[in-house]
Structures are given as structure tokens and as C-alpha cells.
Amino acid sequence: MDVIALDDPTEAQIREWHDVVAAVHAGDPAGDPAPDLERTARGLLGAEPGARRRLWAASDGARLLAVAALRLPGEPGADRPAEIDIQVRPDHRRRGLGGRLLAVAAEGLRADGRSSVIAQVLAGTPAVPFLESHGFECVLTLRGMLLRLDDVPAERVARLLAEAPAGYRLVRWRGVVPDELAAALARAKHAMADFSEYEGTLWDALRVREMAEIVAKRGDDLYTVAALSGAAIAGFTEVVVPSGCAGRAAQYDTAVVPEHRGRRLGILVKAEMLRWLAEERPEVREIETDNSGDNDHMLAVNEELGFRVERESLEYQAATGALPASGA
Numbered sequence: 001m002d003v004i005a006l007d008d009p010t011e012a013q014i015r016e017w018h019d020v021v022a023a024v025h026a027g028d029p030a031g032d033p034a035p036d037l038e039r040t041a042r043g044l045l046g047a048e049p050g051a052r053r054r055l056w057a058a059s060d061g062a063r064l065l066a067v068a069a070l071r072l073p074g075e076p077g078a079d080r081p082a083e084i085d086i087q088v089r090p091d092h093r094r095r096g097l098g099g100r101l102l103a104v105a106a107e108g109l110r111a112d113g114r115s116s117v118i119a120q121v122l123a124g125t126p127a128v129p130f131l132e133s134h135g136f137e138c139v140l141t142l143r144g145m146l147l148r149l150d151d152v153p154a155e156r157v158a159r160l161l162a163e164a165p166a167g168y169r170l171v172r173w174r175g176v177v178p179d180e181l182a183a184a185l186a187r188a189k190h191a192m193a194d195f196s197e198y199e200g201t202l203w204d205a206l207r208v209r210e211m212a213e214i215v216a217k218r219g220d221d222l223y224t225v226a227a228l229s230g231a232a233i234a235g236f237t238e239v240v241v242p243s244g245c246a247g248r249a250a251q252y253d254t255a256v257v258p259e260h261r262g263r264r265l266g267i268l269v270k271a272e273m274l275r276w277l278a279e280e281r282p283e284v285r286e287i288e289t290d291n292s293g294d295n296d297h298m299l300a301v302n303e304e305l306g307f308r309v310e311r312e313s314l315e316y317q318a319a320t321g322a323l324p325a326s327g328a
């Protein structure tokens with residue numbers, strides 16, 4: 001069994017990679033729509049602005065048995081953690097393949113001067129004992145929630161919009177934030193800092209645009225609704241509709257800045273988003289979201305809208321120094 005670097009994968013290698021991803025999906029059905037080849041290809045090839053990607057695979061000479069992708073946001077040596085994703089074919093587990101790929105990726109982390117790495121995994125899956133046996137610690141619990149739009153009567157949305165507090169104006173845009181709102185959006189994103197401290201990076205207008213460009217590069221559509229108080233963004237919500245959507249969109253960030261909290265702006269911007277999506281993207285039937293397990297307020301907003309808890313994911317983090325060395 002060989003471990004190979006696939007930093008510039010060929011079309012055939014992308015197909016083989018996708019076979020592994022599809023086998024893992026079939027073996028651990030989490031209810032997610034099945035991955036499609038085009039999406040896998042974009043994820044492997046797309047030179048994402050602001051981040052680099054390194055790829056490795058374990059092969060038996062005939063086919064790939066396991067794959068590992070490391071995402072390196074920012075410049076080499078940046079303070080932000082890298083992100084790792086390892087997938088091993090269900091019929092080749094517990095043979096050390098995951099561990100071998102992790103050790104090789106750890107070399108990649110060291111070469112990049114990265115001090116830590118994170119992985120997001122589902123609670124109750126083999127990924128948990130795997131990561132815990134390799135120096136990772138759980139830093140965040142996320143509740144995966146799903147909103148089925150058929151369960152949200154249009155009257156509920158209309159009522160929430162009618163209850164909008166005075167003094168705010170709703171605006172919306174698709175894709176990258178308009179220039180005149182970029183700095184205001186970056187300031188509003190700071191309001192989320194308390195839920196994402198581990199990211200260790202502050203939002204600025206550049207990073208806000210970078211995030212929207214990453215989404216566009218994948219071929220996905222980013223929708224944003226914001227409540228303005230004067231020229232400032234008091235609260236906002238983002239939803240991404242993936243290309244080839246399969247009916248499910250993803251909730252991205254939602255935040256209300258501290259001085260505007262307690263006025264139901266979170267639920268207002270989300271209600272406006274539902275109205276907009278119903279007009280603009282009627283094929284969207286479900287929206288999924290992850291909420292920090294200790295973010296009671298956002299959980300309550302989502303439950304009021306009709307989101308239901310589907311599963312729990314965990315964010316694990318390890319210091320590069322705690323990871324196994326390659327060849328060990």
C-alpha cells in the first residue's frame with residue numbers, strides 16, 4: 001500500500017477519489033444528499049482564493065482505498081488552523097490507513113508552519129475514537145438542524161415580517177457584498193466572534209469578499225439578507241444554494257450585533273430569507289444549519305422557525321506537535 005500526493009490530480013484520479021467519497025457516503029448514510037462527481041472535482045481542482053489545498057491518497061496499486069485533504073487558509077505559517085478531512089473505504093478500516101494519512105498530512109502541516117488543525121465530524125461515528133486516539137480534542141459541539149420548507153406555512157413567514165421592529169430597513173443581495181456595505185458586513189461578522197474564537201482571525205472587508213468568492217468559485221449561490229440601522233448592519237443571515245442543488249440549501253452565518261439584540265432581528269432576517277428563496281429558488285425544499293450547542297438563543301430562533309435537530313457534529317482540534325510523525 002502506497003501513500004501518494006495528488007496535488008495536481010488527473011481526471012482519472014478525481015474519479016477514483018470520488019469513488020472513495022461515494023463508498024464512504026453509501027456506508028455511513030447520514031441522510032445527506034449523495035455527493036456528485038462534478039462537485040468532488042471542483043473541490044479538488046478549484047484554486048480557492050485565500051487558501052491552498054494539499055491532497056494525499058492511499059492506493060493498493062489498482063484503486064484508491066483512502067483519501068485525505070488538508071485545507072490551508074491564508075499564507076504559510078498563518079495563525080489560522082488548517083482543516084483536515086480523511087475518508088477510508090468502509091471495507092478497509094481499522095488497518096491503519098486513516099492513521100497513515102493523518103501522519104502524512106501532519107508533515108504537510110509542519111512544512112506549512114501551521115500550529116494546529118481542526119476536523120468536523122459526526123458524533124457517534126468512528127471518526128470520534130479515531131481523532132481522540134491521535135491527539136485531537138473536542139472544542140465545539142454543533143447541532144445539525146434541518147428546516148423542511150413544506151412545514152413552514154407562508155402565513156408564519158408573513159406574520160414574522162409584519163412584526164418587524166421599527167427603525168430597520170431590510171436589504172438583500174446575491175453573491176459578493178456590494179462595496180458600500182462591505183465594511184459594515186465585516187463589522188457585523190465580528191458579532192459572531194464569540195462563537196468562533198478558535199478561528200482566531202478577525203473579519204475585514206477583504207475576508208468578507210474572499211468568503212463570497214470561494215462560494216462562487218464552487219459554482220454555488222450565496223444569498224444574504226441584512227437589517228440596516230442607518231448605514232450600519234444590525235443583523236444579517238446568509239444561505240448558500242449549492243449548484244445542482246438537490247433541494248437542500250445550507251444556512252451560513254447569522255448574527256445580530258450586540259447593541260441590536262433582543263428585538264427579534266435574527267428571526268426577521270431569516271423570515272425575509274425564506275420569502276426571498278420561495279420566490280427566487282422554489283426548488284429549495286430544505287435548509288440545513290449547524291448551531292453551536294451552547295448558542296441557546298440561535299437554537300430558539302431556529303426552533304421557532306421550524307428547524308428540527310437532526311444530528312450532532314463535533315469540531316475537533318489538535319496542535320500539530322501532538323500529531324503522529326510520518327513513519328512512526
Ligand SMILES: CC(C)(COP(=O)(O)OP(=O)(O)OC[C@H]1O[C@@H](n2cnc3c(N)ncnc32)[C@H](O)[C@@H]1OP(=O)(O)O)[C@@H](O)C(=O)NCCC(=O)NCCS
Pocket residue numbers: 024028084085086087088089092093094095096097098099100119120121122125126127128129130131133
Ligand atoms: C475515521 C476514519 C478516517 C478512520 O480510518 P481508519 O483507517 O479506520 O483508522 P485507523 O485504522 O488508522 O485507526 C487508528 C485508530 O483509531 C481508533 N479507531 C478508528 N476507528 C475506530 C472505531 N470504529 N472504533 C474505535 N476506535 C477506532 C483506534 O484507536 C484505531 O487503532 P486500532 O485499530 O489499533 O484500535 C474512517 O472511519 C472514516 O473514513 N470514516 C468516515 C469519514 C470520517 O468521518 N472522516 C473523519 C474526518 S477526519
